[in-house]
Structures are given as structure tokens and as C-alpha cells.
Amino acid sequence: MKPVLHSIAGSRSFRVLWLMHELGELVDVVPYQIMDGSLQAPEFKAISPARRVPALEIDGRVLHESGAIVQYLCETRAGHSLMPPVGDAERAEWLMWLHYAETLGAGIQNLNMQHLFLPDPAMRSVTVMGIETKRLAIALKGLEAALEDGRAYLLKGGFSAADVMMGFTLESAARYIRFERYPNMEAYLQRMAARPAFGAARAAEGPQEFYSKDFYDLPQQGGKS
Ligand SMILES: N[C@@H](CCC(=O)N[C@@H](CS)C(=O)NCC(=O)O)C(=O)O
Incomplete structure (x- = not known):
């Protein structure tokens, strides 16, 4: 069964999606939004107790925490040089x-x-x-x-x-x-x-919807940014 990534475009779930593209591993993406309440659905709570993304269904388990998922993928997938092995100087x-x-x-x-x-x-x-x-x-x-x-x-x-x-x-x-x-x-x-894997993952996740500006200046005291 293909892994399933619970994801918000433009969020930390991109780390997992990008890594899976670097590894050449196929993944299905289930999209969420921060503000539409989808992270609060009871089904999602069972997947991610903090109700955050990413969460990844893979190898018969459900993992959350992007850093842990990244390390898990490196440890369980072969044929790459994305992680120096234990004992390596780096x-x-x-x-x-x-x-x-x-x-x-x-x-x-x-x-x-x-x-x-x-x-x-x-x-x-x-x-x-x-x-x-x-x-x-x-x-x-x-x-x-x-x-x-x-x-x-x-x-x-x-x-x-x-x-x-x-x-x-x-x-x-x-x-x-x-x-x-x-x-x-x-x-x-x-x-x-x-x-190339970065570009392919970006295309797969779709456009992010929470940043509306390229840059956010600090607002003046009592003002808008
Ligand atoms: N340390 C966690 C943080 C997860 C996290 O906070 N994800 C954000 C998106 S980048 C989220 O789901 N936010 C939803 C919320 O705070 O309600 C990880 O690296 O996976």
C-alpha cells in the first residue's frame, strides 16, 4: 500500500514530501487547511495527537513529527546517501x-x-x-x-x-x-x-494558502504589518 501523507501545503509536511521525492518513493497526499477546522476532526486526532501536520501512514504505522519521520525514512530506505550511518564522522x-x-x-x-x-x-x-x-x-x-x-x-x-x-x-x-x-x-x-525533487514535491503539494505576502515587516506599535 502506498504511504499516505497528511499535509498542509507550505507547512512542515513539505519536508516529508520532498524527502520522499528525493528517495523516489510514491506517496498519496491528504490535504488539510489550518483555519478550516479539518485538523480538529476526530479522525485526524487519532492520527496526530497534537493535531499537527505532517503525519505519515507508512509500513503499517502512523508517524508524526517531521524530524522523526525524516530520520525513520532514512533509516528504513536503502540505496541513498541522505544520512551518514551511525559511527560516521558526520x-x-x-x-x-x-x-x-x-x-x-x-x-x-x-x-x-x-x-x-x-x-x-x-x-x-x-x-x-x-x-x-x-x-x-x-x-x-x-x-x-x-x-x-x-x-x-x-x-x-x-x-x-x-x-x-x-x-x-x-x-x-x-x-x-x-x-x-x-x-x-x-x-x-x-x-x-x-x-528536481524539490520542484516535483512542490508541484505535488499544490499552492500554499496562508502567506499572502512575500515579506512581512514588523508592524509599528499599535499598527498593521
Ligand atoms: N515539531 C512538529 C511541529 C508540527 C507543526 O506544528 N505543524 C504545523 C504546520 S507547520 C501545524 O500542523 N500547525 C497546526 C496548528 O498549529 O494548529 C513537526 O516538526 O512535525
């Missing part, structure tokens, strides 16, 4: 970047809540938005510094699933942080987006 670094993508993801999620999902702009805290933007910029600076030595991917050994975790995340980060200040990261992101 294994620890691979794990570190895999999870660093979620440090960025948490910051982006907080900004999404403030900029996009609060029902009334008066509910926003411009102070919190400013702090979260700064914290995201600091975490991105760490990535920019790591790419300073000219490496094309997170690991010197080449493209890996850590890049899949990070590549999607950087696309979302660019809605809140101007990448002109981060030339290494900008080139890295373009390198990710040029991969």
Missing part, C-alpha cells in the same frame, strides 16, 4: 542540523501566529514579534556562519536529509528576515530550490 553534525531546523521552525511558528493567524490584529504583541524576529535572525546567523567555509550543503560530505529539514524552513524564514544580509544562506536556499 553523523553527530547531521543530527544537530536536523534538529536545528526545528529551532528555526518554532520561531517561525510564533511569528506566523502573530502575523497571520490571530483573529484580530489588536491581539498582537509587537514586543513579542520584535523579540521573536530577533531570535530568528540570531539562529539564522548561526547557519550563515556555518556556511561561511564555502560548503554547498550542511555536511561537507554532500546533500543530506538535514538539508531537506533546513531548506523548507529557510523558505518560511525568508518571509520575516531579509536574506540580503545572509549571502551564503541565500545561495544555499537557491541550491535547494533548484533540486
